[in-house]
Each structure stands twice: as C-alpha cells, then as structure tokens.
Amino acid sequence: MIQTSFLSKTLISSIRSFSSSSPPPHYQTLTLPNLLKTALSPTPHSLNDLLTLLFRCRRFSLLLHVFSQMGSNGVSVDSRARSIVARALIEDRRFDEAEDFIDRHKRRGLYDQDLLWSSLIRGVCVYGGNPEKALSLLRDCLSDRAVRLDVVVYSSVVDGLCKKGYLEKALDVCESMRKRGIHPNIVTYNSVINCLCREGCFAEAFRLFDSLKQNNLHPTVITYATLIVALCRRGFIQDAIQLLDRMVLEDLAPNAIIYNSLINGYCRFGLIEEALKLLLDLEKSFGKPDPCTISALINGFCVRGDLEGALVFFNEYERRETSPDFLGYMHMIKGLHARGRLEEARSVLRVMLLNHSVIDLINKAGEEVKVDSLVDLLGLLCQQGSIQEALNILGEVRSIAFPFGGLNDGSVERMDRTSNLNHISCKTVGEESIIKDCDDLMEEPYGRTSIPHIP
Secondary structure, three states: OOOOOHHHHHHHHHHOOOOOOOOOOOHHHHOHHHHHHOOOOOOHHHHHHHHHHHHHOOOHHHHHHHHHHHHHOOOOOOHHHHHHHHHHHHHOOOHHHHHHHHHHHHHHOOOOHHHHHHHHHHHHHHHOOOHHHHHHHHHHHHHOOOOOOOHHHHHHHHHHHHHOOOHHHHHHHHHHHHHOOOOOOHHHHHHHHHHHHHOOOHHHHHHHHHOOHHHOOOOOHHHHHHHHHHHHHHOOHHHHHHHHHHHHHOOOOOOHHHHHHHHHHHHHOOOHHHHHHHHHHHHHHHOOOOHHHHHHHHHHHHHOOOHHHHHHHHHHHHHOOOOOOHHHHHHHHHHHHHOOOHHHHHHHHHHHOOOHHHHHHHHHHHHHOOOOOHHHHHHHHHHHOOHHHHHHHHHHHHHHHOOOOOOOOOHHHHHHHHHHHHHHOOOOOOOOOOOOOOOOOOOOOOOOOOOOOOO
16 A cells, blocks of 8 residues: 655645546645645655555646656656656546657666567557557667566567468567577467468467477467367368367367367257257356357257257347357358248347347448438338348348358457457466467468567
8 A cells, every 4th residue: 555645645636536547626735835835845756655545546637747847846756756657648548648758768777678679669569559669769778778578568579460361470579588588488389370261371370379389388279269269250160179178188178269169160060959058068057158159059950951950049048148149140041031931030020139249230231321221221120021021131231240251159259359458368478478469360270481489
C-alpha cells in the first residue's frame, strides 16, 4: 500500500471524483501555486505519492497537469516522478508521446528505464497493434539505448510479427535473442508454429514441434491446440487424433477448442458417431457446448443425409436452451426445404429470427451492403412462406459473414479471445507468460518451402 503523505490524504476524495479525460471544473484549486500558499508545503516525496495515487486511479490527465507545474514552481522533480509520468503515457496508450518523453529524460534519470522501454514495446505491439514499430523500438533499444530486455518483450514482438505474417522478421528477432544469450521460450515457439501453420508449412511446423524437447521445452495446451486445429481444418483427422493421444500421454487435458475442432473435423466427413462421443467428453469436462459445436453436428447429420437425425438433435438442444449459430440454422432450413418440408423450414426460420446473436450477425451484414433491416425482410418472407427467397438472402449474409467458405468451428474467434486475455495477464519477468497464439490456420498441406529454424 502507498504510504500517502498528509497532503495526498487531503486530496484523495477530490481526486476520485475527477474524470481522466477532461479537467474538472475546480481544476485551478489543485495548482501548485495555490498549494504552496497553504501551510501544507508539498515536498517532492509527497507529490510523488500524489502522482502515484493519480496513476493508480487512472487519472492520467490530472497526473500530467500536476507534473507540468512541478518544475515551474520550484519543486524538485526526481527520477521516480519522471518514471510515473512515462508509465502514465504508456498506460494511456499515448505511445509516441511516451517514447519522446523517455528519450528526452533518460539522461536526467529515470527509475527502472529497462522496464519503461519494455512496457512501451509491449504496449505498441499488443495494444497498438503495430509490431513493426515495436520491432524498430526493440532494435533501437539494443543498439543506441543499451537497454536490457527480457524474453517476454522479445516474445511479444515475435508474436505480433507472426500475426501479421512477417515470419522472416520474427525469425530475425529469435536470432537476436540467441546472440544476446536469451533463449526463446515455449511462447515464442508457439507463435512461430502458429505462423507456419497459417502459411501451410506443416512439415516445418511439426519439425519445430519435435525440436522442443531438445531445447528443454515442453509443449503446452496451446501448442497442441494450434496443431490440432490446423490439422482438423485441413481434413487430417487421424493425424489430429494421434496428436491428441500424445497430448493425453503427457498429462495435458484437451481444452474446449480442441474438442470443437475435432468434432467439426469428424462432422465434415459425416462421422457422427465419433463426433457424438467427443461431444459427451466435452460436456463432461466443460458443460454446455457452444453454438459452433451444435452447428457442426447438425452439418454432420446433413452431410450423411440424415435429416431426421439433424432435426432430432436440433430440437433436443433447443429444448436444453443451447442453440446453433447462423450456419446451423441455415443447414436445417436448407435441408428441410430441399425435402419439401416447408412448414418445418418456416418454423426453424422463425426460431432463428428470435436468436439475438444471429440477428446481430444479419444486421451487420445488412449494414455492410447498406440494406436496412434484413431481419424484418426475412420475417416478412417467413410469414409469406417464401422460403427460397429467404434462403437466397441468407446465402448473401453467409458470403459476407463467412467469406472463406462458411467453415466456422469457432476455434479462431475463441482463441483470439483467449489470447487477448493471456496478453493482459502476461508476466513481465520469467518465461511462463502467455501470448496470443492461434488465428485462422493453414491453407496448404504438408511440406511447402523450407523455413529457417528457431535458433
């Protein structure tokens, strides 16, 4: 806890009511000239406590306002105060200003300069979404600024570059790590393996995976999920199952992403029995399946030509209040319409138009093509029994919402959400931080061009 001075304590109640985005109405009461007229006589120590309090309350505008007056009013500014300001600029995502501030004040002294540059690089890469700028900062730190950076910073930059498809640049960063005696950790490897899968370079991805033990590293659930998702989406289900078995032997529990990918992979080939077994395992481990899983199984029944099975499954999970996503409803409507079961198709369409997530997706597609209220139009067609016309509109929505062919096992979206949370919880020291790891994976089968290995 902060040991706040008497001065800081007298201001706490006022500070907590301020907005960080604009000056408060009584801003002038917090000017240093006014404070200096009082008997409180703020000291550098008490003002540092105040700056720290403002930082923790995320009152960044007020913090910068107070700091700007310190030097001009004869109050000594030390390295701690300057570091608090730099951290505030980074936290407020004013990265260019933070870089300029740190550069201007580094000769005058900054508390823990290495940590400030590390935070700035990770901020630019993770929150600013600019890994190339982060790479430029990293290189400057290594050459001109002689800053010591840890494996977490390097891994953040590698991951950001991999996400953008800059594999060669990411490997260059790995080489820089090795030259400075910093060994890539499993997070670094996961990022590169993911990028290789996205590029369709499965042979290289598995070669890197097999090299982990030689480098005294152990694959994580994310490592396996990356590879299994990629294999399933390419149709290599047996290879994915073998990898799952290997994962279990290493005492790693599959997560929901892995189950969903395998279920989706089986369903694409109509292998419903195997998919249903995995569904039972998923429900035992994680409870209620998500809409993507339900849709994959409905599609699996349809692929096998078992419309009755699809309808029974659909109705059972609707009863359990577990609905499919847009694609699942569309599979049902198309299948029923193709069999001439128009009233049942209307019933499913009616239920679909009550699903909030589906309504949002349809409305977003309508906004993209500048068409007002597609949902209302679909509702009108449903009332009229014009199922074919409704299917034509749903087909257009599908082409907009799922431009890569409508394959949606949910793995990409879930892994992105997971990795965003993992980035937030990333440690600033040590090697067990987690970085965003999986994206939309792979386009081509095993063995494309030769890719340099991680040093």
